[in-house]
Amino acid sequence: MPCCWPTASGWRRRRWPPGGGRRRTPERRPGSEASPSLVNSRHQKAWGRLRRARGSLLSGQPLSKAPGSVWGPGADAGPAATPQTPLSGAHPVIEAASLDSIELLAPLTADQRASLAKQCSWRHFHPQEQVIDRASDSRDVCFIVEGRVRVVNYSLSGREVTFDDVEAGGYLGELSAIDGEARSASIVALSEVMVAFMSPRLFQQVVTQNPTIAWGVMTRLASIVRSATGRIMDLSTLGANNRVHAELLRLAKPNLKGDNTAAISPIPIHSDIAARVSTTRETVARVLGDLSRDKLVIRQDNSLLVRDFARLEEMVEEVRGD
CATH class of the missing domain: 1.10.10.10 (Winged helix-like DNA-binding domain superfamily/Winged helix DNA-binding domain)
Structure with a gap:
């Protein structure tokens, strides 16, 4: 067996034994180099795919630079936009609506509810969108102004565990606002939902200054404990x-x-x-x-x-x- 053979660029030594020895870099044939225009085209296509993927993950659509929109990480909002941290994807910030339908805040006057509404962050969610992620760092209280949401959790295998459904007029997230700990569950929209997010500090201020509202929060917490106790007994005995x-x-x-x-x-x-x-x-x-x-x-x-x-x-x- 010959130790070398002719190629287009000259004689090349055969590796011996076959498959062994030091690997040599193949010689590039003349004219085989990628042209700069081809490299640029490939780079442009790759960047386009990345941009589309980022837009899909955040909102299902390419990111928009419209003033007032919530931007994803690393986006350049420009001087006309107000950067905010989205709770679940990129959702447009909605103008303050009314909190009159929230049962917990019924003891307040209309002017007091209007003042609180201006201090809340308003967002709209579509069905099956996540309103709050259990792994998020937010501690806001969610007031469900319109629509219906579900409190869920997931096992390591992906099995869904449903805790409760909350209709318009209810609220969620008070546990994290009270003790500052992480979320205990996730919240998913079941219909078109409008949510008012109230900061923990504002919620604590409202509760401490209004005994009737504080009693309403305690009553709800008591009902949660009773419901959890009943479910534990059912799972253990039925x-x-x-x-x-x-x-x-x-x-x-x-x-x-x-x-x-x-x-x-x-x-x-x-x-x-x-x-x-x-x-x-x-x-x-x-x-x-x-x-x-x-x-x-x-x-x-x-x-x-x-x-x-x-x-x-x-x-x-x-x-x-x-």
């Missing part, structure tokens, strides 16, 4: 089927009528019930099918009608042993 029964009982109880019926509206989604009671959608579907065959629940328009509330309550209490 099977998956019985936990679904208990969740249906909880959803139907606020709409209980004198004829022993209760309507759950809108019809709950199987995955939502499963996330609340730590089971699977298949289990929820099977339990609802059994209840339907027993004529205990029926579908009526856009609601689920519990035809015998007392019987459903008895089924749950028998297993609980109360």
Whole structure:
């Protein structure tokens, strides 16, 4: 076997043994160098992909330099814009609206609520957007002015655990505003949502100066503790089927009528019930099918009608042993 062979640029030594020895840099053939225009084109395409990816991650659209918009990290807002730290992506700052629909602030006068509204940061969120991330550093209190949100958490495997749904007029995030600790859960928008973010210092000032509001906060915290205690007991003592029964009982109880019926509206989604009671959608579907065959629940328009509330309550209490 020859030790070298001819190439376009001359004789090259063969590596011996094959595949061994020091690796030599291949000789570049004349005219094979990349032209400057080709390199620039590649760089421009790479930078374009990076810019599009950054815009998609922040807001789903390329970043805009419109005055008043919330900018992502490293963006040059220019002298006309006011940089702000977004809580979840880039959302336009909305002009101050009214806090009159917030039940907690009802004891205040209209002028006091208007003054607080001007000191809040207002933002709008679309369905399935994250309002607050559990890993965020914010400690603001969220007042849900319009829409509906869900308090959720996720396991390491990605399984969703649902804690509660909060309608317009409610509020969230008071735990972090009170003790300064990290968030205990995330908040996700279920519909078009308008949120007023109040700083921890302002919230503490409002609570300490208004005993009625302070009592309302304590009442809500007490209800959270009771609800958590009940869920812990259900998870410890009830099977998956019985936990679904208990969740249906909880959803139907606020709409209980004198004829022993209760309507759950809108019809709950199987995955939502499963996330609340730590089971699977298949289990929820099977339990609802059994209840339907027993004529205990029926579908009526856009609601689920519990035809015998007392019987459903008895089924749950028998297993609980109360």
